[in-house]
Amino acid sequence: MIEGLVSIITPSYNSEKYIKETIKSVQNQTYTNWELLITDDGSIDATVKLIEEEIKSDRRIHLFQIENSGPAIARNNSIKNAQGQYLAFLDSDDIWFANFITTSIKKIKESEGFVFASYKRGDEETLKEIYKDFIVPKKVNYVDILKTNSISCLTAFIDVEKLGKEYMPEILYRQDMGLWLKYLKKISFAYGIEEPLAIYRIRSSSHSRNKKNLLLPQWYFYRKVEKASFLLSVYYMIIWALNGFKKYR
Numbered sequence: 001m002i003e004g005l006v007s008i009i010t011p012s013y014n015s016e017k018y019i020k021e022t023i024k025s026v027q028n029q030t031y032t033n034w035e036l037l038i039t040d041d042g043s044i045d046a047t048v049k050l051i052e053e054e055i056k057s058d059r060r061i062h063l064f065q066i067e068n069s070g071p072a073i074a075r076n077n078s079i080k081n082a083q084g085q086y087l088a089f090l091d092s093d094d095i096w097f098a099n100f101i102t103t104s105i106k107k108i109k110e111s112e113g114f115v116f117a118s119y120k121r122g123d124e125e126t127l128k129e130i131y132k133d134f135i136v137p138k139k140v141n142y143v144d145i146l147k148t149n150s151i152s153c154l155t156a157f158i159d160v161e162k163l164g165k166e167y168m169p170e171i172l173y174r175q176d177m178g179l180w181l182k183y184l185k186k187i188s189f190a191y192g193i194e195e196p197l198a199i200y201r202i203r204s205s206s207h208s209r210n211k212k213n214l215l216l217p218q219w220y221f222y223r224k225v226e227k228a229s230f231l232l233s234v235y236y237m238i239i240w241a242l243n244g245f246k247k248y249r
Contacts, residue, residue: 001160006034006101007084011074015092016046018201022092023054023061031101036061037078038092042068047092072168072175079168085161089153089176095127095199096154104157107193113162114183117155117193121200130202136192142184146226146236148243149177151190154198158183169225173217178225214244 008026012019026036040048040063048065055061064077079087086105090096100117107115121131136150145151153176163186169178184190218240222233 001085002083003085003161004033005084006031006086006088006105007078007082008034008036009075009078009082009087009089010036010038010092011041011071011078012038012043012047012051012092013041013068013071013074014043014045014047016043016050018093019047019050020054022090022094023051025095025097026090027058028098029096029101030098031105034060034101035082035084037064037081038062039064039066039074039077041066041071041074070170070172072170072172075175076167076170079165082160082165085159087156087158087160087165089156090198091153093201093203094154095201097197097199100155100197103193103195103197104155107191108157108159111191112187112189113159114180114187114190115157115193116151116190117157117197118195119152119155119198119200120196121202124201124203127199127201133196134200135194135196138194139189139191140184141189142181145177145180145184146222146228147239149174149180150192151176151180152198152200154200155193156180163187171217171221171225173214174221174225177221181226215241 038051051063055063066077104115116136118133118135120133122128123130140150163183166179166182168175222228222236
């Protein structure tokens with residue numbers, strides 16, 4: 001582990017349309033001690049070529065290539081190769097504001113080792129606001145995340161020196177939630193930053209926006225991953241569904 005280094009975990013799959021913009025948002029950070037670990041999950045477009053072009057001029061970017069295996073395995077491959085004190089997560093179509101890392105480090109030094117931030121939600125093409133800003137709670141615990149996952153991948157920030165290196169459960173959906181819960185079993189709270197520090201790109205093809213598509217994966221997660229009882233899983237499902245409806249109003 002290298003003290004002060006931020007390891008940024010990015011999976012990519014057919015991301016040629018947005019990957020350069022995402023990389024640029026990392027390069028624009030006011031905090032410069034970072035490594036960007038991109039694991040490409042078997043892209044068949046120009047994604048890899050575009051990343052390789054960026055690597056030529058910025059050696060902080062590292063590319064790994066695997067056969068198509070899903071986002072959890074791609075992210076875990078980058079986590080495995082991470083050398084930094086801090087872990088951050090940024091998908092290949094999302095954007096950080098220039099002060100994301102600086103603000104996150106300042107906040108995490110006052111916490112138990114896990115912080116996350118609010119973010120804007122923009123149109124797929126223009127990044128213009130579609131929904132109002134998603135403002136995160138001041139703090140969340142393990143049970144809070146079971147009810148609604150208010151920690152988005154694009155703003156999660158973890159101190160590995162304090163909390164150790166954990167991996168996402170290798171499931172198709174809700175793998176980020178699984179990782180946050182692993183850490184929240186170790187600490188009392190993860191702490192939120194009210195200021196929006198990123199832009200989440202709202203994709204028309206997004207699976208996670210349609211809660212009907214996630215009913216079975218969510219139920220599986222409660223029962224098989226977190227091993228909650230039947231009645232407790234029903235309770236969490238109801239609250240999760242209601243919170244999901246409110247999130248995209």
